[in-house]
Amino acid sequence: ETGVTQSPTHLIKTRGQQVTLRCSSQSGHNTVSWYQQALGQGPQFIFQYYREEENGRGNFPPRFSGLQFPNYSSELNVNALELDDSALYLCASSLAIGTNYGYTFGSGTRLTVV
């Protein structure tokens, strides 16, 4: 059974640029959530996708967008990057909607905006 894989592991971008982060969910998991973790903080919920539809969204601006594909892999896109977007971006997959199914986190993408 493969886990959750994310790419790239590290990324450096310039303010104003756009970035795409990728996530392959754990086998059998049809739900993917994205979290942003700033240094010294707990992860913050960005949004969740279930069967290719956005199922819910946290308090993030529209320049944060996502996709989920038929194989349940997912992308997080961030436009017009700001310095405060520098963080660890975590993808988490689960068997279905609902926290009681548990989340498996990927190893994350460390984004640095300069």
Place this chain on the structure above:
Amino acid sequence: QKEVEQNSGPLSVPEGAIASLNCTYSDRGSQSFFWYRQYSGKSPELIMFIYSNGDKEDGRFTAQLNKASQYVSLLIRDSQPSDSATYLCAVEGRSGYALNFGKGTSLLVTP
């Protein structure tokens, strides 16, 4: 008031002692509670989850939940240096699908 609050620490305990990590939450309607361990530079790893009032034990770990007091804790018995990490408390949000995390408590187990 933050939805999930944890003492940031660091909490320092000697090897072999019991480490006690605490968390309070604001949403009385929350039903699911999780403890994650996060090593520096790594992603969170699920240790325990608890849904019912009382204690739940798994090996050296015990989660305790008191919904009336809106309080959840994690006890680590026979603490080992390898337990040194940040421990994140996570609570089901109002949505039922998003987790609200605390800032985490840094635990240091000294040999």
